[in-house]
Amino acid sequence: MELLIVARKRSPRCTAVSALLVLILGLTVYLATAFRLIYLMNSESTTRDLMIAEQTGRLRRHDIKVHESLPLESLNYKVIAKKIATKWNMTSPRAAFLLEQQFYKFNDYNSTTDFLHFHHIPKTGGTSISDLLNKTLSDFIRNSGNGEQRTAILPGSKRSGSFSESEFYQLIGGKSAESINPNIDLHYLASYGHTRLRPIHGPNRTKLSKFFQEYSAMVKSRHNKTIRLRSLGMLREPMDLRASNHAMAMCALNGKVYNHNFRRSKKGLGPICTPEEGLNISSLIDEYVSQSLKRCNIGGKGNHKPLDRKEKQVCNPENRGKDVLHYCRSPSHLLESSMYNYGMRSMMKGLMGRFYANQEIGSLNYISLENIMVEEEGKFVPELVEDYTLIDLGGLDPTIQYTKYDIQQFKSHMNHESWQERLVQSSSESPTDVHLAEPDFLWFGITERMKESSCLLFHTLRTKPVKEVPHERVVKCSPTSWWTGEHRREVRRREPADYAVWRTANAIFDVRVLRMIHDLKENLNGENTSRSAKEKILSAQHFLDAGCLNLTITF
DSSP: OOOOOOOOOOOHHHHHHHHHHHHHHHHHHHHHHHHHHHHHTTSOHHHHHHHHHHHTTTTOGGGOOOOOOOOTTTSOHHHHHHHHHHHTTOOOTTHHHHHHGGGTOOOOOOTTTEEEEEEOOTTSSHHHHHHHHHHHHHHHHHHHTTOOOOOSBOTTOOTTSOOOHHHHHHHHTSSSTTTSOTTOOOOOOEEEESOOOOOOSSTTOOHHHHHHHHHHHHHHHHHOOOOEEEEEEEEOOHHHHHHHHIIIIITOHHHHHHHHHHHHHHTTOOOOOSGGGTOOHHHHHHHHHHHHHHHTTTTTSTTSOOOOHHHHHHHOGGGTTSOTTGGGSOHHHHHHSGGGGTTSSSTTHHHHSOSSTTSOTTOOOSSOHHHHHHHHHSSOOHHHHHHHHHHHTTTOOTTOOSSOOOHHHHHHTOOHHHHHHHHHHGGGOOGGGGTTOOOEEEEEEEGGGHHHHHHHHHHHHTOOOOSSOOOTTOOSSOGGGGOOHHHHHHHHHHOHHHHHHHHHHHHHHHHHHHHHHHHHHHHHTOOOOSHHHHHHHHHHHHHHHTTTTSOOOOO
């Protein structure tokens, strides 16, 4: 079909009136824009960002290209939660209901009173998260204050090591509020390290909790502020976690594989990472033991470097002639060795400090959780682990204490309306109202879902996301390369508690990502033209630019 456009001749009077109307309209738009820009120039960083966004059209809804909003309003939360629980093979009859509560949970992070400690469980990608915390929280301080260049991270924090109290005290000049260097500002927002914080009360309280008791007193004395300790954590697929610990902490295999491939490259050969490609871990261990035996009598003498930890183990006279590193030869050797019971059993125990309600937080040992539960409950019950993880790691009860948790009383409070109200109102509770409570989980991440983890971290802390998530200490030959499906099935058989925590965490994670995407898209499509609405649109636009709205959750 063709369209014919016919020009109609206008009179001179009509043309003059039209021109005048166009001039008036243009002047009105110009003045409105000028007054708006003058208003926007009266604030600091957020205002400048808003002004730039308006000038470039980034706040115009028709310029924003996003996928259709998730239909959370039209779908029953119960339906979504039930599908997610099924997806992650959850067995508890209460799983769907407890997952549903994540949709109502209110983000109560308060940068003024909350102090965050990230317990970096080794080999979970925590170094990257530590770096993100350092960057985003320090940027937050600079952008919200007078632009001063100072860190938000408590001195003594280690991105990949234990928290050092001595470094903190050395910096401030002493252990009491009176001896603090007057030029030191104690307005830190977070700390991190391999050091576990929980429990902060009771007979099993950690050494770090005693430090924070002293630090809290300093902050109270110096700034008349009561801080609320809160937890951040990371967890990883259980077999992958063991593979990484076996390759790095236990046997230092990554360096041996790297050196082997380096020698191959000198011969013009490509790298190999799997047994199928020809990688033989046992031969690398034999080579290492042979070289270590040659160094037994010369290590540390003259110009020779000292013996390392494993060389000392090989050179120990009591071990001569023995296959002392047999557990390093392959995943199968590890699984057959008694060494598996030292450090490889129930590796999630440090995350929450317990696996289920009938334990005290901090009563940890090398005995597997499964054996303990069999002794106490008569059998291993995965539903008990799922329920407790949904409540504690899911942040549904901010009043959890170190003592055995009364989950029956918790269930009695879970009628729908009152529970939603409690979830929203929990943020109004002052730290003194829950003075015996353990630090609750404000956020947790999952190694295999690093992009989603970082987006949720930025969203929780209400900070601007970064587009590129750092990936520290990622090796070309992953330690999982020489673990097989059979090894994974064996670990799953041995460690049902760790897998129950991991599966439950992923289910909680799915709900939180869905809710985050929905909230951000609602902000992007907001109709309100107020300043606060524009700030929400701009914030959501930053998440869009960082790829946080392109995440996909299937169920």
